[in-house]
Amino acid sequence: xxxxxxNLNEQLKAKGFSLTQSRILVFEHLLKHGPLTMRDLLIGLAxxxxxxxxxxxxxxxxxxGMVQRLSNGFKYSLELSDRLINHxxxxxxxxxxxxxxIHENKLEEHIADIAKNQGxxxxxxxxxxxxxxxxxxx
Amino acid sequence: xxxxxxNLNEQLKAKGFSLTQSRILVFEHLLKHGPLTMRDLLIGLAxxxxxxxxxxxxxxxxxxGMVQRLSNGFKYSLELSDRLINHxxxxxxxxxxxxxxIHENKLEEHIADIAKNQGxxxxxxxxxxxxxxxxxxx
DNA sequence: CTCCCTGCAAAACCTTTGCAATGGA
DNA sequence: TCCATTGCAAAGGTTTTGCAGGGAG
Numbered sequence: 398x399x400x401x402x403x404n405l406n407e408q409l410k411a412k413g414f415s416l417t418q419s420r421i422l423v424f425e426h427l428l429k430h431g432p433l434t435m436r437d438l439l440i441g442l443a444x445x446x447x448x449x450x451x452x453x454x455x456x457x458x459x460x461x462g463m464v465q466r467l468s469n470g471f472k473y474s475l476e477l478s479d480r481l482i483n484h485x486x487x488x489x490x491x492x493x494x495x496x497x498x499i500h501e502n503k504l505e506e507h508i509a510d511i512a513k514n515q516g517x518x519x520x521x522x523x524x525x526x527x528x529x530x531x532x533x534x535x
Numbered sequence: 536x537x538x539x540x541x542n543l544n545e546q547l548k549a550k551g552f553s554l555t556q557s558r559i560l561v562f563e564h565l566l567k568h569g570p571l572t573m574r575d576l577l578i579g580l581a582x583x584x585x586x587x588x589x590x591x592x593x594x595x596x597x598x599x600g601m602v603q604r605l606s607n608g609f610k611y612s613l614e615l616s617d618r619l620i621n622h623x624x625x626x627x628x629x630x631x632x633x634x635x636x637i638h639e640n641k642l643e644e645h646i647a648d649i650a651k652n653q654g655x656x657x658x659x660x661x662x663x664x665x666x667x668x669x670x671x672x673x
Numbered sequence: 674c675t676c677c678c679t680g681c682a683a684a685a686c687c688t689t690t691g692c693a694a695t696g697g698a
Numbered sequence: 699t700c701c702a703t704t705g706c707a708a709a710g711g712t713t714t715t716g717c718a719g720g721g722a723g
């Protein structure tokens with residue numbers, strides 16, 4: 398069994414849920430296609446799985462902390478959570494659309510500190526910086 | 536006229552739109568109640584204004600850059616934009632949906648520095664921290 | 674064999690749109 | 699007055715739910 402599917406199985410069993418074909422399909426689709434809107438996820442799984450089951454399983458995965466919802470402009474996307482993929486943020490160029498990653502531990506700590514100072518228990522966060530990349534700033 | 540209403544009027548007139556009772560109601564509701572879900576905005580204005588007009592005017596305000604959407608899981612909240620109120624970010628409670636503001640100049644500088652270090656000219660950014668507020672962390 | 678899980682269909686929401694009437698400048 | 703704007707009603711989308719049958723353990 399694939400290491401990631403093993404992970405899914407482990408998470409489900411730990412809470413008394415079953416490893417079903419439906420759940421494998423949803424999980425593998427997210428694993429393969431990265432951040433997806435619910436709409437694209439439904440389209441991608443159409444014919445293999447009922448809409449209701451997609452919604453129910455996405456909700457379950459979220460409750461288990463295996464899937465997170467990201468803001469993506471005004472839309473929302475689903476992706477496997479930080480526990481399963483590398484956590485990072487993005488610099489998005491308004492000029493050419495290029496996307497660069499941000500990996501900054503100090504920034505992560507900074508945000509965690511601010512949340513704690515307000516009595517908040519942070520679970521996830523997202524940062525998006527929009528601007529011009531080196532080539533487009535001229 | 537209230538200084539904020541004057542601002543609304545100015546923004547509308549600059550693009551050839553009218554200052555109507557409906558628009559005043561929507562604007563004042565957002566000004567008074569801070570970040571609101573569309574649902575709460577509709578409820579708050581029920582009886583004074585038709586749903587369709589709320590949607591149409593929120594959309595207009597967004598186009599004019601006077602209102603911005605905040606992600607809140609799969610939902611979203613609306614608030615007056617940075618041009619009208621101070622620039623800030625949000626702590627969103629997964630438990631009860633409460634939204635608290637973050638005002639941290641050091642964080643702003645930190646993000647600007649990271650962008651610059653990658654040759655990036657930042658124009659805008661958004662940060663969202665999701666977790667549990669003091670009351671919900673129990 | 675026993676429930677949990679799924680598909681189906683309908684219900685419940687949420688958002689947009691067409692049109693005639695109204696009201697702002 | 700003139701045309702943007704509104705309310706109404708209906709359509710179009712999205713998400714949730716009840717229930718009976720099917721699959722995992």
